[in-house]
Amino acid sequence: ETGVTQTPRHLVMGMTNKKSLKCEQHLGHNAMYWYKQSAKKPLELMFVYNFKEQTENNSVPSRFSPECPNSSHLFLHLHTLQPEDSALYLCASSHLSPLAGTGELFFGEGSRLTVL
Amino acid sequence: AQSVTQLGSHVSVSEGALVLLRCNYSSSVPPYLFWYVQYPNQGLQLLLKYTSAATLVKGINGFEAEFKKSETSFHLTKPSAHMSDAAEYFCAVTVSGAGSYQLTFGKGTKLSVIP
Numbered sequence: 001e002t003g004v005t006q007t008p009r010h011l012v013m014g015m016t017n018k019k020s021l022k023c024e025q026h027l028g029h030n031a032m033y034w035y036k037q038s039a040k041k042p043l044e045l046m047f048v049y050n051f052k053e054q055t056e057n058n059s060v061p062s063r064f065s066p067e068c069p070n071s072s073h074l075f076l077h078l079h080t081l082q083p084e085d086s087a088l089y090l091c092a093s094s095h096l097s098p099l100a101g102t103g104e105l106f107f108g109e110g111s112r113l114t115v116l
Numbered sequence: 117a118q119s120v121t122q123l124g125s126h127v128s129v130s131e132g133a134l135v136l137l138r139c140n141y142s143s144s145v146p147p148y149l150f151w152y153v154q155y156p157n158q159g160l161q162l163l164l165k166y167t168s169a170a171t172l173v174k175g176i177n178g179f180e181a182e183f184k185k186s187e188t189s190f191h192l193t194k195p196s197a198h199m200s201d202a203a204e205y206f207c208a209v210t211v212s213g214a215g216s217y218q219l220t221f222g223k224g225t226k227l228s229v230i231p
Contacts (some may be wrong), residue, residue, distance in 0.1 A: 004159070006159075041220055041223075042222065042223045042224070043206070043221040045218060050220065056218070083206075085132075090160070091161055092159075092160075104150055104162050104165055104219075105160075105219055106162075107159035107160040107161070108159050109157075109158050109159040110157075110158070110159050112157070
């Protein structure tokens with residue numbers, strides 16, 4: 001399997017549930033990202049991991065908890081979400097080194113989250 | 117900090133007509149510029165990129181874009197629209213440097229193709 005794979009593709013959860021989104025990349029990249037895409041809003045960068053270390057957290061509420069056990073896997077743990085958290089969550093990966101890439105991101109197909 | 121502005125949140129063209137999607141950027145250092153396409157219920161796919169080589173960049177599916185420094189623009193064009201081009205298009209900018217790359221995305225332009 002190649003590219004960036006996200007599971008599940010669709011998730012419906014109640015406000016008191018705990019669930020996780022999973023992302024796996026098979027591109028040999030060493031940076032991974034979570035983006036949130038809501039209707040009528042620009043893409044919002046949530047978290048960035050370089051070599052498994054979190055380097056960015058763009059003021060994301062603590063009900064979103066990322067985990068990056070290795071450079072190929074990224075999780076987004078969800079708990080006590082709000083209806084306004086309903087969105088498409090996109091995982092992406094990239095090279096870090098300027099010599100190995102030119103900054104483009106490779107995206108998964110996204111996990112569509114609905115919070116009831 | 118860098119930014120991009122996409123003019124027009126929605127563009128409609130007839131099948132076979134020219135596609136022109138506009139993007140202007142702001143960056144204090146030479147930028148890297150990208151166009152991504154997103155089909156319904158899909159992730160973003162890279163269409164083309166400018167990384168300081170040729171100013172006219174050709175991408176997939178017959179799209180191309182021209183980097184114009186004097187106009188701080190990177191407009192996306194395709195000579196003849198096809199029904200399969202209907203999607204949302206995002207312009208993005210970043211700069212090279214140590215550490216992770218972070219793209220700044222525009223708000224997107226939704227392209228409709230009328231038969």
